[in-house]
Amino acid sequence: MPEMVNASQEHILVIDDDRDIREDLKSYLGDNGFRVSTAENAAAARRAIHNEEPDLILLDVMMPGEDGVSLCRSIVRLTTIPIVFISARTDEIDRIVGLEVGADDYVCKPFNPRELLARIRSVLRRTNGHDRQMTPEKTRYFEFDRWTLDTAKRTMTRDDGVVVSLSSGEFQLLTIFIARPQIVLSRERIVELSHAEGADVFDRSVDSQVSRFRKKIERDPKNPEIIQTVWGGGYVFAADVKKL
């Protein structure tokens, strides 16, 4: 059932050249409590942004004429409206480009509608100041200790050039730590943050996850230097983090 229309409704602008997608998104997001307007190309999108000042933009990457990437660049230069990319291409390159030109998130066609909803809410929450921490997605590379993390590929490169893979859980753990270096995080806080990232919860305990991860990144997992245990407190990411 459509929710009651009220003034606090958040406004989403859907920019896609496919009419079916525009109409379906409009009904679906409308059903879920958003106010939705649509645009079928870059020119219409610019007019809509100017006239309606939406709270979030859903932007299709592949459009005839001026494409989504170029449009995204100009929107980011002029406004602070968060942008979620939609693309029919799952290539890593697209995801990387999308995030590098300043999009806040990225979903691939055919996306799960409920997942899209979750992403939209998560982005809105972040940008509305509820949890406006440093958003790791905006920076692609982070350097710490002898490692370089590539957030787009979800891999780490050691200083000898060897690429080490990360599981989803490990990657999630690392993004939590890397955004909060030198800050003591309790186990409860880590679980809470992992929920806030919008992804699935840790299935295993934080302790076992950390000890697993240490085997991958520490020189000597028995004497950890990067992720240290704080007695009675939790964990602290002790290495210096540099954004690249």
Place this chain on the structure above:
Amino acid sequence: MLKWFDTLLTRIVILVAAAVLSTFVLVYFIVQFQMSAQNDEPRSAISVALTALLEAKSMDWPDTLSSEDRKRLKVAEYAMSPNALASSGAGPIGDRLLDRLDLPAPTPVRLSLNGRDDKVDDEMGGRRPVPGDLWPGTDLAGPPGGRGKGGRPGFKPPQSVTVSIAIAEDRWVNLRTEDIRPSQPRPGLLPMIVLVGLMVGIGIWAALNAINPLRQMARAADTLAADYKHAPLHEEGPSDVKDALRAFNRMGQRLETVVSGQRQLLAAIGHDLRTPITSLKLKVEMLADAGERERMSRALAELERITEAALSAATAGQSSEPFQPLDIHSLVDSLVEDLTDLGQDVRFDETDVRPIVLGRSDELTRALRNIIENAVRYGDRATVSLAQAQGKAVITVRDEGPGIPEEAQARVFEPLVRLEESRNRETGGHGLGLHIAKTLIEAHSGGIALKNGASSGLEVLISLPLKPAAR
């Protein structure tokens, strides 16, 4: 058959060597035969003269010789005269002539040697003849003479000799032989060896010239078979080899065009299907009837899965991203953890080896994921192990299913093949997973093989070449 013997190069070299050798052996025997035919004939003018003089002496120095005798003895002129017709003194040759004729030592002897032209006379005056050179009894088969200033080395022109011997006061026997062709030197062994060596060398060079393009073609064919990418070959070598290279280039280009065309078509269909699937998903999500929504979602999920698999198959191994050194242990470990989190029954046999392989981590992860998911789907649970041997990292995925009959094993890598006779249709699967895995692994110069376990279950062995050790 030994491997080195089996190459075209070895065969050509052996052929050339055999041909040259047999030619030489043949020529050698022909020369030998002709020489032995001449053997009963005197080898030099002096020996002809000696034979004739001995004959004349046995006839008690007649005034003339009959023409038959002269012919037999190869004598051109024979005469008695009061003075010597030969001009020069004979030196040690004269002494030996007298010795052989059993004439007393003080007997005057004169000798003149005539070549085709008269210069030989001068030559004779200018040097002392070497005994072995002219004296048949001492060294007939000796080294070639012809050390004369003007003569070609190893070749003596025909000669005649005039001998005058005073058998009494004012009574000279004068005898001039016919032109006698002196014996030719025999071919030595050394020039033969040098020549054979030279010919074999030329043979190797020529053969390599012809074979190298073929080797190049073999390498190119392997690359083409691995990823359908054709790097045109330089058309070189002998004309028939060049024809083969040209034909190969045409075939490679055609194959590349056809395969990439089909891939593009498949990829385009896959991309274009994504938008209507998205639209349907949104529509289904808005359906009021929960049961209907559930059923349609399932059908849509299947449609999506097939579309994505087709897209994967179309783009597998086509990435232009460079290879990087990958820690395979972490790749397997992370993937197993992710699959476990998704509720699949997968176990990783922990090991201490840390093989490093050059590759693209997303592609190898996808290949391994397809194989593990296949093992879980058909074999209930999967056990993954990692080993390192003989320059390779070997990943083994073992399941507990019924295995696959050996004769059907090759077919499972073909696209859209499902072995229904031994596997349950209800378990799903689109028949592209193993095909994609094989394509990706081969793009990494690796190999994939199937093996039925000792009692039950199927083993999939993936081998990937290790990164060469840095110096």
